[in-house]
Amino acid sequence: GVKAFIFDLDGVIVDTAKYHYLAWKNLANQLGFEFTLEQNELFKGVSRRRCLEILLDIGNFTASTEQFERWLIEKNEDYLAYIEKMDSSEILPDVPKVLSYLKSKGIPLALGSASKNAKAILEKVSLLPYFDSLVDGNSVTKAKPNPEVFLIGASNLGVSPEDCAVFEDALAGIEAANNAEMVSIGIGDKKILSEADYNFNDFTEIDINFLDRLIS
Ligand code: G16
Ligand code: MG
Secondary structure, eight states: OOOEEEEOSBTTTBOTHHHHHHHHHHHHHHHTOOOOHHHHGGGTTOOHHHHHHHHHHHTTOOOOHHHHHHHHHHHHHHHHHHHTTOOGGGBOTTHHHHHHHHHHTTOOEEEEOSOTTHHHHHHHTTOGGGOSEEEOTTTOSSOTTSTHHHHHHHHHHTOOGGGEEEEESSHHHHHHHHHTTOEEEEESOTTTTTTSSEEESSGGGOOHHHHHHHHO
């Protein structure tokens, strides 16, 4: 059975995508073009750097290295102003139920996120104590669908990859879990996440029996 669980952050534990969107939109508008919610879908699970490259493509902008770095900092400062106001009311439904059940069973838990702000966000929503390991944008060099983020998580928890299960809302994340030979659990649109071993719209659909079957 599954001996450890790894959680993605944005789209699984909290909806930080809406704040990423506002911050990228501010930058786009400042540069004189629009950035839509639909375009923001392409940014989910994607590193900050890669997002800025895509944004500049959308606006037909090229940037010097220094300008690129300045925009990265600007976007992040803007994003952090939204994060600053977050609290536990922003945790997605029934996430604490699943975290505390797994914890009560003595199952080790890791975070596997592309975000460099992951620790600060978990602190803001008071979920940091649940996690035995945080693997985030500061510790990873290869982006999902590369399995690196989840393999480091498994290794930090002392569990072999085949004994891990991953909760993910992005297709690249499901692919990363599959590439790591872990059990992949899609949270969100089943049509988009059809490569997952299991699919749920959100954590309210995950019952204790499902978790018990996985870990037994
Ligand atoms: C998240 C978001 C992405 C964001 C990335 C990096 O991924 O979905 O939109 O660009 O983190 O975030 P930051 O700018 O905070 O380093 P995940 O992996 O948690 O779904
Ligand atoms: Mg995500």
